[in-house]
Amino acid sequence: MAGIYVHIPFCRRKCLYCDFYSVGERFITGDFDKLINHELLLRGNFLNDKRISTVYLGGGTPSLLPIESVGRILEGIDTLSSLNGDAEITIEVNPDDVSLELFRSYKRLGVNRISIGVQSFNQAELSFLGRRHSVESSSVAVHNAQDAGFENISIDLIYGIPGSTLQTWEHSLSVAENLNPQHLSCYHLTYEGNTPLTRRLRKGLFTALDEELSLGQFELLRSFAQSKGYLHYEVSNFAKEGFISRHNSSYWLGEEYLGLGPAAHSYNGAVRQWNPYSLERWEDGIKNNSPNIEMESLSAVSKYNELLITRLRTIWGVNTDDVSRMFGESFASFLNKSAQKYIDDGRMSRTKGNTLLISPSAYFVSDSIVENLMLIAEPD
Ligand code: SF4
Structure with missing residues (x-):
């Protein structure tokens, strides 16, 4: 079994801590889905095992992509690969972008798992991170996904945020739990490369959260998850019974996956490949039937x-x-x-x-x- 990851590299605004490859939403064109499908046609042979059991639309912000484009990408994957009938199909969404109607449309297209980038249920923390949505819109998004019939919902949260305390973290966890998601991904804030947050830290404009307090938040997370029936199955991931993320688990278990779109990585057991961290270079390669891929044969x-x-x-x-x-x-x-x-x-x-x-x-x-x-x- 193998997975397909599609990197949808568009964001309305760059979050201050984010090191993922993305460009502004003005770069979204009607061509994007066609290019993804064309890339699949060109590179589908990379996978030894052609049976696709998971599809993950990540980003970037996939919820910025017009629904018709999402539909054409999923249709392309279904047509051009052997997509299992029970495949896990996930889309990442930003709480601000999604309505009940949009969730219903995702469902009609066969999406069966929603990952919502909540990050915190504390407004001051969201502002610190440079997130564009509010605490309220996160709760509304989860309810809308549930009302549209989604029964496999994951919430992303971040701990270790400067200014946070055990109490603010406990608050975020309990609001999340009240929304009854099947899955939680909880990451410690990291200061990557040259992000605006890292630059501010280096300039001394704030101090990172004390290590002891971060550890305390992690311990709180562990005991909270245990008491609420979430299995701590990976350092940052927690699932109710039957809701372990199949796509992410396939990475951790060394299964094959094909990454489509700029900056996406692929792995087939022997070789690792990665697409250029440039929308333009990626597009050029696909349009010329000669993907600009870098690769490494693994020793x-x-x-x-x-x-x-x-x-x-x-x-x-x-x-x-x-x-x-x-x-x-x-x-x-x-x-x-x-x-x-x-x-x-x-x-x-x-x-x-x-x-x-x-x-x-x-x-x-x-x-x-x-x-x-x-x-x-x-x-x-
Ligand atoms: S965290 Fe997500 S929404 Fe924010 S800039 Fe990064 S990819 Fe875009």
């Missing part, structure tokens, strides 16, 4: 590192017998040896079946644990 060391980066962030962990089968005994014994100190101090565990797991209580520091288990060259 055993890169594949091993990637396996750790993705799977150790999840409840599925990394099986060392599989590592031995895939890369050789020397990789497995390096992993076992390096993981031992974390097993001894309780930050990791090993199942009877030899699966290594990071303890959920240590997810907050999972990046540094994974880093210490990675390789820079093949072990002796």
Whole structure:
């Protein structure tokens, strides 16, 4: 099974913390959906497994794309690939863009999962992040999605925001929970590259949230999710039973996916490809039947590192017998040896079946644990 990701790179306004590739909505043209479908035609062979079980329209802001374009993209995917009848089809939306009617239209087109970029239920925090929607519009958006018949709704939230407290975070979580979404994605605010927020931080215009408080918010999130029946299945993701994101899980489990649109990444088990971070260059390549793709053939060391980066962030962990089968005994014994100190101090565990797991209580520091288990060259 494989997935298709479509990057819809248009935003009305750039959020201050955002490092994703996007351009202004004035660049939306009637050609965009045709180009996506043409790219699928040109690059569909990249996938070894042609059965598509998930489609994800992400961005950017897919909810800015006219409904007719969304329809043509989904129709193109259905026609040009082997889309499973029970495929998970997700669209990301901004609360400001969506009405009951629009949600009904998405439903008619076969979309069956909605991901809503709420980020916070605190107006001051939304302003700090430079979000263009209000707290109220987020709640209205969730209700409208439910009224349109969606039964698989995910809400994105951000914690670790300067000025936030345990109380403001608890407030956001409880408002979210009252809306009864099936899935929560909760990310810690990060200061990426050269975003306006990062520049303001460097200039000393504000200070990042204290690490202890961030950790406190993470702990609160964990106990909150547990008490409300959400499974903490990946560092930042929580799902009610039966609502784990199939698309995102396929990334973490190393399945194949094809990324369409500017800046989209693709992976087929042996090669990683990425489209140019430029709408113009992407368009030129597709129009000339010669996609401007960059690619990297993955060495055993890169594949091993990637396996750790993705799977150790999840409840599925990394099986060392599989590592031995895939890369050789020397990789497995390096992993076992390096993981031992974390097993001894309780930050990791090993199942009877030899699966290594990071303890959920240590997810907050999972990046540094994974880093210490990675390789820079093949072990002796
Ligand atoms: S966070 Fe989303 S809406 Fe905001 S600029 Fe980034 S892609 Fe656009």
